[in-house]
Amino acid sequence: MGKLLVVGTVAFDTIETPFGKTDKILGGAATFIGLAAANYRVKPGIVSVVGEDFPSKYLELLKEKDIDIEGLEVVPGGRTFTWSGKYQNDLNKRDTLSTELNVLADFDPEVPAAFRGAEVVMLGNLHPEIQMQVLSQLDSRPRFTVLDTMNYWMEHTWDSLLEVIGMVDVITINDEEARQLSGEYSLVRAAAKISNMGPKYVLIKKGENGALLVHRKRIFFAPALPLEEVFDPTGAGDTFAGGFTGYLAETRNFSFENLKNAVIHGANLASFCVERFGTERLLDLRSDEIAYRLQQFRDLTQFDFEVQ
């Protein structure tokens, strides 16, 4: 079974939406990526760090999903990274209420021997130097590396960010970040500029407005599935990345045509993620539900007429 190496945060999230408020619940980029990828015939391995306050039931939960957590360091006496945020009424904007880095501040990632030869690597949103440290520990260049990042690193660690961007096959960022990174308003032009920084593929996430995959002059678009209700968008981008890389690690086909499929798989899993708080919906997701909704994506987007 193909291996998918995932680096990213494992965290406590406290989330407030117009529909309710959570206590400290399981969150973090690596968590969502791992749980999403676990829906494919692939072995995800998480490289991350938590504190002694991290409940063993969460560790068990990840193991039950067949996620390898040898690379998940538990710091004795340490406290887990904690994020708290509140969504505005339309769920498209959120305010961060507090961030406590805790053990993440001194995170020194160590890739377990079993994952140093992983074919696919997903670098979740983190300090770009940590992302690079992970890449430097690998036996060889992975067949396929995907990078997620955010505006914070553009503003604070520009040089390191550019360095890691130069080392990956795909960069996935949201539309505003693509504009900020490139200085171009048009997403088509933004993608071209970002591709010149290194990545062959640029995957621009637009939330409820879908995602664009760009490779030179080729563009593929996947909509978000229109839902009656979006409950909590937390983790949707990471779930998307987990579906994208999980599908690729299973199929081991990195052609543009198959990347299109991977984008649909990512959008599909993200559509479940937003239906409940945090990881809740991913935890009880069944394969028949996934298949049914893939068919909905097909109905949503496929048409058939002759071009004359």
Next chain:
Amino acid sequence: MGKLLVVGTVAFDTIETPFGKTDKILGGAATFIGLAAANYRVKPGIVSVVGEDFPSKYLELLKEKDIDIEGLEVVPGGRTFTWSGKYQNDLNKRDTLSTELNVLADFDPEVPAAFRGAEVVMLGNLHPEIQMQVLSQLDSRPRFTVLDTMNYWMEHTWDSLLEVIGMVDVITINDEEARQLSGEYSLVRAAAKISNMGPKYVLIKKGENGALLVHRKRIFFAPALPLEEVFDPTGAGDTFAGGFTGYLAETRNFSFENLKNAVIHGANLASFCVERFGTERLLDLRSDEIAYRLQQFRDLTQFDFEVQ
């Protein structure tokens, strides 16, 4: 050849975008709809009104495109409806600088005898009572009627608007208007509520974020073609409606499957409209350009994998 009856404004537009400013140029919903529909094997006939100040070269231009203008009344001594607007930097918002109704204030539409049996009717955005007057002059219920409207009529002529909404097969409005009309934030729920007001199909336009066609539980999504540059969005929605109804009037197939195709044709023509000021790009549009871009829509949206 199938007939497409179009009612809507024929106007002078003065447009300012970050890229430049026009003099008074040809505009109006019926103009864009007619020019877009003229790309299909169909006879569009416009019902509208202009003043004596309307240049005969514009009338000639419509006739050269094989648009029937018998229903386009020229009011002696009257002045043509005039709109002036300015787009903000990201082109997603515009401010109306001035509106002069002029001859539109007393518009008493008359459908020419040759178009009273039109199979497809496109009611462009106008006072709902004028839209109803047009429907009341027809020989029989058209096979397919499409209605465009806007928030202004929801705020000022609610009862008449509801009446005309109850008489059509498709309503096309933008996302904010769909929310306003239904009182629902979720577009899926908004479409369901609006469909209960009468229209079998609800077509929600989201500008650069594409369009949703909803029929009961079935949803089809057409993205906007990602462009390097959007120059002027004026008329894009009307061009979309013109492509949609033009394609339907040509193919005379009103199944949901063919409506999907019509939505793609509408989005395709709209992608040209925004490339230059006003109607400029529609006027020199060639059929090979249209076909090429339809292929781009296919590449943009079509994927192929087995759902297990």
